[in-house]
Amino acid sequence: MTAEIIHRLHFAFTITFHYLFPQLTMGLALLIVVLKTVALRTGSETWDRAARFWGRIFAINFVFGVVTGIPMEFEFGTNWARFSRLSGGVIGQPLAMEGVFSFFLESAFLGLFLYGERRISKLMHWFSAVMVFLGSWISGFFIIVTDAWMQHPVSYTRMPDGHFEVISFWQLLMNPWGLLQYMHNMTGAVVTGSFVMAAVGAFYLLEGRREDYARIFLKVGVIAGVISSILIIFPTGDLAGKYVAQYQPAAIAAMEGLFRTETGAGIVLMGQPNEETGQIDNPIVVNDVLSFLIYGTTKAEVKGLDQFPQDQWPTALPLLFYAYHIMAGLGTWFVLLMVVAALLLWRGRLFTSRWALWALLLSFPLPYIANTAGWMTAELGRQPWLIYGLMRTSEGFSSTVSASNGLFTLIGFMGLYALLGLLFTVLIYREIDHGPEPKQPATESVAAD
């Protein structure tokens, strides 16, 4: 393997594992605010306990997000030094802003939320939850701004020595690509949060215990789930897709598996891209739909990969195609499931429909897969560029870090993260098993809290 591939894998592996945690953090932060708000307005102890329970899940998840997040900021320098040197003046800013504006806020109020409930008023405790939510969502914004500049560089000049400088800071933050991606991504985080919450509710009901909490979780999870599942497709996904089609036409052609330019292009629902023959093997196609989705008319011409020199094709074509189709397919399932669940909830039959509860329980891993596949679609679609149209990926990795040194630390991370994944599963299982009831006084005196 070449150094370039290893540095790419290094970043891809660590960021993919990392993002399993923040997507739940950001989604749950919103839902915890909902729980706390109801608790504050009604004075219900049950809703407060529900909020505390999800606070504990949040806390575990947050720590894993923090410890796997620190490597990400380092890896820009350790593994992508040549890229960082040229672009640090631009993307270093939003990355630093994430720390300064969001992490200080989030960590301060999370400490207060988890440890300080007896030291502050109820209103202040609710406020801490809101601040944690705000902190985590601001953090997401700055990361998206960073990525958006690599996807769609705006407001920069290139200096004689090749490095980039920002022209307008405001335009950097308000990059339209970033705004669309932010809406799409945060909705995705809410999908994860609501599926997880609904799944825990379904789990408790299927087990026949903690039914009062289970109903709260299902109600909040399904209502947030149906809203976010619809928003993730329309308008956020739809707009993001049109923007990709406009500014990264080679990426959209590869995502859709469109090798040849077509008027009235059909959409490939399934199939296997064959790079050698330049076609989709065994396709299932719906005529004209792709043209309609992108341009709003069935007769529009959609550019295929044949319009672009082969050295500008995304480098991992089949992977990109599959990632995109998995994301889109799962997104469709989310809407179906959540609309049905919401109807059942409305008719008052959700809590007794065991098949629906089973479907909700078993579906909780799917948003993780969809969010991961979505990010793979965005980042693989950007290839072969590191900064779209300006700097190739092959020009950005650290030239002084050899392939085998990179492989050594990549394998180190894989081993460590396998252990983390195991520990996380055990911890979350214990919390869910223990449930929202307050701890027994006997164990409380032993537990460190």
Added chain:
Amino acid sequence: MMGFLWFWLVAVMIVGYVVLDGFDLGVGVLHLFLVRTEAERSATLASIGPVWDGNEVWLLAGGGTLYFAFPLLYASAFSGFYLPLMIVLWLLILRGVSLELRNHIDVGVWRALLDGVFGFASALLTIFYGAALANVLRGVPLNADGYFFLPLWTNWQPGVLPGILDWYTVIGGLVALVALTLHGALWLSLKVSGDLEQRARNVVSPLWLILVALTVVSLFATIAVRPASLDNYFHYPVTFIVPVGVIASLAAIQLWNRNRQPLKAFLASCLYLFFMLAGACWGLYPVLLPDSTRAANDITLTRAISGPHTLAVGLAWWLVGMALAVGYVVFVYSRFKGKADAHAGSH
């Protein structure tokens, strides 16, 4: 002017990180030796529970600031110190996770294991941080593009082609280990009560003696390894106030600890860390990373700094953001002031 300003702003972030995360690292090292009962351990860990991850944010915010203000330094140093940085990352992961986990697992052997990992990772981190600073002071063999790649060690000599570890950087690591352990002891004597408080206070004196000796040794070692470190001081003799500050704060630590004024002793320790770091930065200025092979190739402030617009914009949001951040820090610490409450949380 902008260069001077950003140099010191980055230095402020580093000082903030060392002073804040420093005490929870020190508590991590100390709890292995000082704590006798589970209740004491709970109180010890509760004293850092609400703040440790906020303290770690200073590392991220500082790293980010370095990234956009001095992209060349960030790119060169992070890729050149690749191996030790990866080890630091693994240690940070192990440390954070073991601390979190031990609160959820109440089985004796597992807890003992996790506490051990937490203490061990904390100790190694302090050594790595000290060694990292010593590496920067000593210099590295830069190539013409300003890049390098250091092995973990070579012949243990701080010569033209050094490794990450040599006798000089090991001294740096030891200074950090002892200084931050002492820092943690002072924090504990402030935050816990009873026997443990007494033990924390008692451990200060022996640590203090070692720290005084190591401080003196490290000072002369630095002058021996990079004589140019003194240039700024002789050029602006008024800045000899910094080493005087080191001595004064060291004396104050011992004095106030004996007089049972833990808050003052802890603040004196913060000052000691501040003066040591500021002194090192001033010895380096305006160099950011010296070339151990030839001075003409040093990474200097003017060579590494971002463009004027980046820095102007950066300054505007940085000042606002850090003012807010300091506000949160003050707020949180004031909420948790006084002795730590071992059963404070739902957590």
